[in-house]
Each structure stands twice: as C-alpha cells, then as structure tokens.
Amino acid sequence: MEFKLQPGSACGSLVSRQLPQEILATNREAAQYGLRLTEPEAAMLAQTNQDAIAAQDRIEFGRSAALPLIEAFMRSSYLAPDNYAETLSELLDIFYEAKETCNDLVSDEQLIRVMFADFETTSGGDTERLRSYDLPRFYDYMRKMVSRGIPAKPARGEGAADDV
C-alpha cells in the first residue's frame, strides 16, 4: 500500500461520501417552499461542490458549506422547482470563488448572508449578475476595510508561543 500523508486525503472523501445524503435531507425543510432535489440532483450538487473546491485549490474539512448555502437559498423568492438544482449549482461555484477572492476574511455564514442579500435585491435572482457585478462590489468593500486596518471579522486564528 502506498502511503502518503496530506490534508484532505481521507476527510475530504468522507465529507463527499456523506454529502449527497445530507443534501437530500434538506428536502424536508425545502418542501415548505415547494422545492425538492432528486437523488441525481443531490449527487450532481455534491460533485459540483467537490469540483468547485478543487478548482479553487481548497481543502474541505468540516460540515460542507453546500448545506448552509442550500438552507439559506431555499428561502429565495427567485427559486422555483424548475431552476432549483441548477441555480444552487451555480451558487456553489460562486461561493467558493468568492471565498478565495476574499482571501478567507469572511466566514461561510457571512458570505452566504451577503450572497443571499444581493441575490434577493440588486441581482434580482440573476447568478451571473451576482458573480460579475454585485459580489465584486463586496470584494472592493472588503479590500477597503483591510487597507484601513479594520479587521473584517477574520476567519483565521492567530498564534502565540504558548498557543499549543
């Protein structure tokens, strides 16, 4: 057996294995909004999640951000049964791209909140507008905050010698 130790070697695949089932479990709550994902759609979203993470050269280690993203966006007034899975897939792509662009300065929850607020208002439910117009305004805001030395609730820990 070849043995290589690297981050995400096992935990990444464990997260991915369970994710389709966890995505399907969001149907219980989505039902009240008239939305539902099929098994193939859940598998497709899990795959999109994995591909989007890989495309940004990131490593997933905890409860997948796909789940809170689905839980947030199922409330959107722009999502309907015929565009639900496809829009979620695009939103996942946008989410990881934004995460990388923000240099990890925002938490998953904050970013989902910003994405949802823009999607519901200025973007008018248009994912392309969200990606290319509204989120870049948020990135500019983040950069300004950082350049002024105002921490935008960093999602990073900081160390010290006794920080064991």
Next chain:
Amino acid sequence: MSELTIQLPFSAAELDEQNYTASLLEQCAAHGLLDDSRLQQIKDAFDDAFAETAAQYTRRASSTLTRAHATQLYESVLYRADLFLLCLRDPARAVEALRTMDLSALLKKGQQLLAMLCEETGRVFHDAFSHRLNVPVLAYHHVMYAVYDNFAKRYSARFNARACDESIDYPLLGRQAYAIHLDGVRYLHAYYTSLMHENRFCRHCGEEAVTVLLKQAGRQCGTPLRQLTGNIAETVLGNLLAGALLRHDAYRLALTAAELDELRRTLADDDETALTERLQTAFAPYRALLAEDKGCYEYLCRYLPRFAVQLRQRVQNGGLQNFLVVFRG
C-alpha cells in the same frame, strides 16, 4: 507498549528526521510492517486532528481552507506526532507505538511535548541571555535581544508548528546557524542550547578578557568590533586551546607572535589524529574546571576534531597569525 522491539528491515538513516512520522509510515507501508487497516486508522486519526485544528484556525467559521493553509495545519499535526515518536529514540519503538497506541493519545502526548519544548526553549534562552556578553557585535546582539522575542511573539505551535521565520546570521561554534537541520521550535531550541554553552564558556574566560580579545581580533582583520561576523566562542576557544597546548594558565587567552612560532614548531610533524589527541590532552584539565558545567565541557570537546583540522592546515601553510588572535608582547 511491549518491551520487545522488532528488528526493522530499514535503518534509522533511511528516515527523514524532519518528517519523521511520514517517512516512518512510508517505510512501514513499503515493508508491510503495518497492515492496510491500521494505516487507514492512522490516516483517519491524523485527518480528524487536522479537521479539528482547521476548525480552530477558522474559529469554526469556515468549512474550507486554501491548500497552502491546510498543508501548514496538517504539518503542525504531524509535527506533534514527530515529537512523540522521536522522543522514543528508536525507530523500532516508534513503529511499535504506531502499531499499538491509540492515535489520539499519541497526538496528545506529542502536543504536551511541544508545549514542554516551547517552555524549555524559553528557559534555555533565558540562561543564554543571563550569561550574555556585553559586546557590541551586531549579529550577536541580534540573536540575544531580538530573535527569541520575535519568535515567542509569532510562533504558533498549534497552527504553524514547523515554521521558524527568524533570520539568524550569527554562526555557532564550528557551524553556521543554517546547518541545523531542524524546523519549528526544535530549531530554536538547538540554536539557543548551543549559544547557552558558548555564553557560559565565554563568561568562564572573563568578559573583560573576551572583549579585549575581540577588539584585537577586529584590529587584526581590519573590521570594527560591531561588524564582526564570526562566532565569538570560536575566537575565544581558538586562543584558549593554543594557550593550552603551550601550557598557559587556565583561561588565559593572550598569545604573542613568539608563542605562535613555538606552537608552529611543536605541531609541525603532527597529523590530524595526533593533533586531535594532543588537543584533547591539553584541554582535559578543563573537565575539572568546568565540572559544574558538564554540558558546556562536552559541547566544547565536540569542536576539537574540527579545530585540529583547521589548526593543522594553518601550521602547514604558515597562516597561524591570521587564524589566532595575536597580541604584541
């Protein structure tokens, strides 16, 4: 853990001490010392520890990390395992630990060792600092007054254990700082342990005598004292050893040109082995003089063979006067 240790099909030299756990596991996998299910258990345990460390790093606010950050965190987990397995001082015992120990307990012990090593490094530094020389040599001043403080402020044992970003130009006795092939706090511990012995030794010689010697060394090579780049203890020990060969009083550092001529004549026919033995004999009285500081004596003794090589070269090519510090007298 069983007291019986196995005969390993690989040698300790084949292991990478800086990536000890990973290289040990690679050897175990290659030679079938751990079965696939145990290797998977080990991987899973490291992944779990990584996931928890990553969650702490992101303050449980993110589910992903850049690969660079993830690698840094994963390496920090492996660093804990390295410390525990290295402290067993025997690859066979380390393999036995990997075979039988609960992995979370192993990582916990590694974490405790890491905390102890950080504390110990602080103690070693403070010992070195309390025996420091008040000489205005900039490179030395930097390691005494800036490097450790910066390290203590910046080092993250939990999130970036392998890092040691401090810039250290000041060399040690007989070797450059970069020749210490260790990482993280282990590097700084090794560096300041050496410096502690060197400072203690120089203090035994007397701070004033050392300062006079260094000023003379500066004059000899046309460099202001503050810009000296060599190791202070090396300069001091060189003169002390030459003095010991000439049967000077203990800790006397001054040498005259006439004494160097005498030394050259005395040593002219010695090969490296003979010269090393001669140095060991001449330095032997310091075992008693440094009886309270055995670690310091042993540290200095390790330098003797290297000094013998350099001294012989200088005796052969007539360059003793540039090698040792000469006082007009």
